[in-house]
Amino acid sequence: MLDVAIIGGGPAGLSAGLYATRGGLKNVVMFEKGMPGGQITSSSEMENYPGVATVMDGMSFMSPWLEQCTRFGLKHEMAAVEKVSKNSDGSFTITLEGGKTEQAKAVIVCTGSTPKRAGFKGEDEFFGKGVSTCATCDGFFYKNKEVAVLGGGDTAIEEAEYLTRICSKVYLIHRRDTFRAAPSSVEKVKKNEKIELILNATIDEVYGDSTAGVKGVKVKLADGSIRDLVVPGIFTFVGLNVRNEVLKDGDKFICDILPSGQVKVDLKMQTSTPGLFAAGDLRQDAPKQVVSAAADGAVAALSAMSYIESLH
Template structure:
């Protein structure tokens, strides 16, 4: 039986493994079907991780993490976890694709979340080359340039405000003429001279060349088109939380979740189920930053160590 099963191989999962094994747990396995690193490996540049002064691609930035985090005995299983359930005796059943399974004394869920795509033409083609889902990560690369922020919720408007401090102009593109954001945020956006509202339109396509994005064609309900020439588009249309492995056969979740499907945890990353911890983007109120995910993972790893030992 495993002392600890970690589900997910991003910054949170790797950090959990590092702290649990360095603390003394001997039988710790991180289940990650692909190579470790998480969604941050798709980022073109990382420049806001404390202590890492060199600007690196997400792939290069995460490259040394595996070696360091596995130095004390963390094992990587390239297996797909399909469901986690609790056994009567208090241990956990880890169901794997293909009918295999493992048993574990404790579990850290670090499966993260993935930004939703708006699914307009050219979005996938220019993702990482002008299309982004993280203003904090990539906004600085468009300093004093014009960009588009797409969406109508709190995140979209808050990120538009953030980008307005960096960029010369922000076009806030939304398919409706009303927003789902808080009234105070809407007021700030409307009063910001660097933000232009482009409402009641949808993106027809993104266009560019081998160097990256050059602009967007948006169209209103009457079919009128507008060409917005920008090198950057930030898509904020929600997140898909990777929580399916917590769903039980009866459709309920293994632990308590919030209304958006995020795992509810306390400050020590404890879920409502003893021995089950959650770290990183999958937890409620996560900041969606590598440094925060790593901190969550370290906390979860230490707590799992204490749970198994005591």
């Protein structure tokens, strides 16, 4: 039986593996079908990880992590996990693709989430080259420039407000004339002189070139006309696909899940199910930053070690 099964090989999963094995656990396996690294590997520039002063792409940034995190005995199994289930004796069964199963005393789930795509022309072509889903990650690249934000929920409103601290102007585009965000946040945005609301509108196209990236955004207005915003960047916030499928046993989740799909945890990354931990973008209120995900993984591993000790 495994001491700890870690599901997901991004910063949270790798960090959990490092702390669990360095902490003395001998039988720890990280299940990640592809190469470890997570979403950050698709980022073109990584410059806000404390202690790493060199600006580099996400793939280069993550490349040393696997070697370091496996140094103390973490095993990487290239297999997809289909589900996690709780056994009557308190242990867990991990069902892999193809029907193979593993047993574990504790499980740390770090499967993350992926931003939903808005579906406009040019979104995929310029993703990471002017189309972004993270203002904290990429806002600095547009210092004193104009940018666009798409969305009408709390995240879109908060990120638009955040971008006004960096950018000269923010165009906030929303398909309706009312917002789903908290009224107090909406009022703040309406009073912010740096934000121009473009309501009852959709993105028709993002355009640019392969070298310079995004050069502008064509917005379709309510009357059918097109407004051309000459901006080098657009941030889209139209929701998240939380990758919580592995926590579903039959038609029920094995732990408490919030309406957003994120997993409910405490400060120790413990879910409502003893021995089951969630870390990184999967857990509630995740800030979606590499440094936070790595910290989550460390916390979850330390908590898992304490849980395993309590079994004896």
